[in-house]
Amino acid sequence: MKKIIIDTEIYSNYFLFAAKCVETGKVVHxxxxxxxxxxxxxxxxxxxxxxxxxxxxxxFDLPIIVAALSGWDNAGLKRLCDSIIGSNRSxxxxxxxxxxxxxxxxxxxxxxxxxxxxxxxxxxxxxNSKKLQDLPIEPSALIAPEQREELRKYxxxxxxxxxxxxxxxxxxxxxxxxxxxxxGMDLRSKSDAQIAETVISSELQxxxxxxxxRPVVADDAKFYYQDPEIVSFKSEQLNNILARVIKEPxxxxxxxALVLPDWLKKEDIxxxxxxxxxxxxxxxxxxxxxxxxxxxxxxxSDFDCLSFYPSIILQQKISPKxxxxxxxxTYKNIVQRRVDAKKSGDxxxxxxxxxxxxxxxxxxxxxxxxxxxxxxxxxxxxTGQLALLMLIEAMEEKGIAVMSANTDGIVxxxxxxxxxxxHEVGFDWMLSTGYILxxxxxxxxxxxxxxxxxxxxxxxxxxxxxxxxxxxLSKNPNCSIVQKAxxxxxxxxxxVEQTIMECNDITQFVxxxxxxxxxTWQGGYLGKAVRFYYSSTVDKDTCIHYAKNSNRVPMSGxxxxxxxxxDIFPSDVDYQxxxxxxxxxxxxxGYNA
Numbered sequence: 001m002k003k004i005i006i007d008t009e010i011y012s013n014y015f016l017f018a019a020k021c022v023e024t025g026k027v028v029h030x031x032x033x034x035x036x037x038x039x040x041x042x043x044x045x046x047x048x049x050x051x052x053x054x055x056x057x058x059x060f061d062l063p064i065i066v067a068a069l070s071g072w073d074n075a076g077l078k079r080l081c082d083s084i085i086g087s088n089r090s091x092x093x094x095x096x097x098x099x100x101x102x103x104x105x106x107x108x109x110x111x112x113x114x115x116x117x118x119x120x121x122x123x124x125x126x127x128n129s130k131k132l133q134d135l136p137i138e139p140s141a142l143i144a145p146e147q148r149e150e151l152r153k154y155x156x157x158x159x160x161x162x163x164x165x166x167x168x169x170x171x172x173x174x175x176x177x178x179x180x181x182x183x184g185m186d187l188r189s190k191s192d193a194q195i196a197e198t199v200i201s202s203e204l205q206x207x208x209x210x211x212x213x214r215p216v217v218a219d220d221a222k223f224y225y226q227d228p229e230i231v232s233f234k235s236e237q238l239n240n241i242l243a244r245v246i247k248e249p250x251x252x253x254x255x256x257a258l259v260l261p262d263w264l265k266k267e268d269i270x271x272x273x274x275x276x277x278x279x280x281x282x283x284x285x286x287x288x289x290x291x292x293x294x295x296x297x298x299x300x301s302d303f304d305c306l307s308f309y310p311s312i313i314l315q316q317k318i319s320p321k322x323x324x325x326x327x328x329x330t331y332k333n334i335v336q337r338r339v340d341a342k343k344s345g346d347x348x349x350x351x352x353x354x355x356x357x358x359x360x361x362x363x364x365x366x367x368x369x370x371x372x373x374x375x376x377x378x379x380x381x382x383t384g385q386l387a388l389l390m391l392i393e394a395m396e397e398k399g400i401a402v403m404s405a406n407t408d409g410i411v412x413x414x415x416x417x418x419x420x421x422x423h424e425v426g427f428d429w430m431l432s433t434g435y436i437l438x439x440x441x442x443x444x445x446x447x448x449x450x451x452x453x454x455x456x457x458x459x460x461x462x463x464x465x466x467x468x469x470x471x472x473l474s475k476n477p478n479c480s481i482v483q484k485a486x487x488x489x490x491x492x493x494x495x496v497e498q499t500i501m502e503c504n505d506i507t508q509f510v511x512x513x514x515x516x517x518x519x520t521w522q523g524g525y526l527g528k529a530v531r532f533y534y535s536s537t538v539d540k541d542t543c544i545h546y547a548k549n550s551n552r553v554p555m556s557g558x559x560x561x562x563x564x565x566x567d568i569f570p571s572d573v574d575y576q577x578x579x580x581x582x583x584x585x586x587x588x589x590g591y592n593a
Contacts, residue, residue, distance in 0.1 A: 001106060004050040005159045005166065008061045009135075009151050010081040013074050014143035016151055017065065019046050020159040022053075022166070027159065029152055032074060033143070040069055051106045055120045055162050058109040058189060060084055063094045066103055109189040110162065113169050113176070115474040118514070121529035124161040125512030126473055127168055131157050132563045134518065134527030168473060179352045192359035197371055199356045203330045204323060212370045215322040217256065222249040223375050228316060228383045230433045231390050234397070238389055241267065241278075245386075250378055256367030258374050269389070272396040276389065280377075282407035283385040290447040291490075291590035292403060297416050300445055302455070303391075303426055304409035305384075306436040310335050310357050312380045312387075315434055320364070320373035331360075384408065387433050394425045406450050411442075446490045446589035453589070456491040477531075481508040485582040490591055496582035497575075504569045509533045509578065510562055511555065517548035521561050533570070534577040535560035 003022040008015070015032040028046070032038035046052070047065060054061050060081075067080050084094055095102050114123060124132055136154050137147060166173070176188045179195065183202055187195050205211045225245050233239045245264070253259040260280050269276040275286040292300055305311070314335065319327035338353035361380075363371035388410065392402045395412055398421050404411040412422055426437045440457065447453040452466030464470070468487060471477045485499035503509075512531050519526045521544045530544060535558065544556035558574065 001051045004052050005162050006052045006054050007155050007158050008064050009155055010077050011143045012078040015074055015077050018155040047105045053108045053166050056111045059091045066100045110165055112191040113172050120161055122514055123165050125529050125531050127164050128507045129161050130565050132529055132531055133157055175351055178348050192355050193362050196356045196360035197363050197369055204326055207326045212323050214370045215372050223378050225378055225382050231386045271392050278385050283388050284450045285405040287447055288449050289590040292413055292445040294443045299416055299419050300413050300442040302411050302440040303437045306438050308408040309361055309380050311435050312383050316379050318376045318379045391429045398425055446591055448588045454487050462487050462491050476512045478511050482578055482581045486585045497579050500575055500578050506569055515553055519553055520545050520547045526561055531562050532559040533562055534558050534574040535572045536574040537572045
């Protein structure tokens with residue numbers, strides 16, 4: 001079937017349904033207002049005979065369309081619209097409460113597939129959409145005849161942004177289509193975590209004959225960490241931490257999340273003078289402004305634990321209490337099938353199972369999930385951290401400096417003659433724990449902190465984390481040219497001025513921000529998602545402001561809005577602002593040219 005992007009706009013005296021064919025680009029508008037009836041036959045055919053695609057359509061647009069096809073008038077559609085927006089009820093409840101039939105259309109909703117939970121406008125900003133535009137007419141307004149065209153154009157822009165998002169998500173959609181066929185259930189509109197829960201529940205049902213229900217865990221429940229029997233330390237501090245963690249009753253906090261005890265949160269773990277911090281999420285080192293340059297005769301190696309958390313889960317044999325041993329059988333089967341698929345070159349199966357394995361972990365900490373298992377989460381994350389501390393201690397004891405550590409790996413730095421020693425330490429650790437280490441070598445590394453760093457691999461490729469990751473659907477653009485300039489300076493000794501001045505792509509210079517309640521600039525309304533760049537023609541004291549209270553939007557001094565991307569690179573880009581930002585960032589990562 002054809003892929004059709006759909007969207008709706010609803011006012012008390014006007015309804016607009018717009019559809020755009022992905023293949024041809026043709027756009028159709030169907031309207032309902034006084035004296036102009038909605039073409040129900042065309043609307044029904046579009047929904048029944050095509051694969052429709054929306055952003056938040058399952059919860060919003062589809063119930064509205066069902067009501068429109070049921071003959072509701074403008075006033076009724078507006079009331080339904082307001083009731084959906086004003087509540088957090090499920091789509092099922094919307095249909096049930098309004099006596100609407102549940103549709104059986106072939107539909108893909110992108111809102112859960114896209115990473116995070118951002119607005120369509122923010123995703124547009126991340127995708128460098130040509131135009132960022134908020135709803136141009138207040139939702140409570142009455143639409144005059146001359147305003148209808150304005151709403152059509154606005155809706156067309158939303159269709160275009162939705163299509164761009166769909167195209168950016170095609171790999172994820174394609175994977176979900178293959179999984180839908182494999183498991184016999186529609187997974188196309190589900191997030192990775194939702195897929196994980198659905199797939200594991202389905203696999204469990206095959207073993208037990210019933211789907212697992214959501215467990216009931218008391219708010220005042222206490223959980224105890226079990227001795228993993230694979231960890232041993234030489235230092236008194238680490239042995240004391242292990243003993244105390246085993247005795248500690250771990251409690252639940254807001255939304256059923258495990259809470260780290262105050263004493264452990266404050267524990268200043270030191271190994272050979274370097275500091276580490278434990279947490280519910282994982283271990284991390286505490287370095288800041290650390291630059292490790294290339295040094296002849298020395299190695300910089302990243303030792304990562306392969307499939308760390310899945311390995312711990314299977315080794316520790318901890319399963320959600322509502323699932324018991326069948327969970328471990330199911331989970332082990334999924335992990336093994338992925339290994340087999342990777343070996344045989346079956347990328348589709350390997351990728352689909354990776355989604356299930358990786359994303360299930362988040363559900364172990366969600367009290368709204370049938371996979372909710374605080375005891376499993378506790379055993380997995382604490383075991384992982386203690387195991388890494390054991391590896392760090394062993395490396396440091398042999399004279400190998402551990403420069404950074406985070407969740408599932410460590411970065412070591414030492415003379416080349418110590419590399420065999422590092423391998424011996426790693427091998428002994430793998431024998432003791434049963435986990436597997438993978439090695440990646442770097443020529444240099446620059447850390448602002450443990451979560452924001454760039455490393456240059458031996459083949460010259462640059463690995464970035466945090467602010468140094470490439471802009472994509474998960475991250476708002478924020479002067480990308482600055483991070484690029486710093487990376488090229490560290491990796492290739494290219495002056496930051498050269499990288500910045502030679503760039504003629506304005507999307508590398510923009511910042512995209514969500515502004516709650518909307519933003520204004522020089523008296524004009526911009527929207528809830530704003531895009532701007534620093535201009536040499538704008539005074540540094542001139543800012544973008546919050547519409548609701550006139551407060552300054554952070555980092556917007558001297559900025560000029562760029563809601564519409566130009567075809568020609570602006571002549572007023574203030575290069576010196578970006579150069580200064582790059583130089584400041586170089587200092588933050590400890591780099592001195």
